[in-house]
Amino acid sequence: MEVAWYVISNTYLNSVNSLIKWGNSHGISVVERASLEDLKLATEICDVIAIVAHWKDYRFLSTDILAGVSEIRSALASQGDTILLVKLLDEEPNAENPERMAAFLSNQIAAFDRWLTLDLNGAERIVTTKQYVFSKARERLDHVLAGLVVPGSRLELYDELHTAESVAECFDSSWEGFCDFACCHSNYLSETAKIRASSALFRINEKPLNPSQVFPYLADTLRLINNRSLTYQKASTIIRDRGK
8 A cells, every 4th residue: 555655646746736736826725635524514615526535436355354254154144134145155165265255245246136125215316327236235234244344335535434425414405516526436426415415416437547537637627617717517528528
């Protein structure tokens, strides 16, 4: 992680600092090391918000596995829905290997329809993606395996990892602004927020993003707004369409 951060910071730090400096000089509020409380405050005073952060998606990683097979098996067996997964786990070879356990749990997310009782939580009012359901399945497994795995389907802000529900609660139901979730696989995050603030607009990214895409996109969007007096929504759409 330290090596990855060293490479990223040295590669993109100048671009980030230049973008922050330009934004501040043009009346744009830039919050570094933002927490969930910062986001809540932004929704109270801003009509346009862009969030640049890491989204930890629904797939299990080997580093997410914090316990052995017996503990995970016991937790799965304790719940009426996930007890169906115990037999499959017993048949899984080398499940003590964290990589194999992570692959097993990820496979159960993909096969959610065999065990998950889905609570749409209002999602029936909007068009949802398959990632929405996968993320719901991950949240259910995280709940059942609490303390045994590192949770996923979370937004990583400076303070900690946050669920989509926690992020959505930052938006008042009457908020009618535009929020750009400039992070990987933000379907579930955007859809959950949309359920709460149905009159707002949320931009999603269905694919992985990296800093080499995000920072030039934001810089070009903001400069286009400044040069042509466009709305953020219009300018960002033009920039994104150019990259297709």
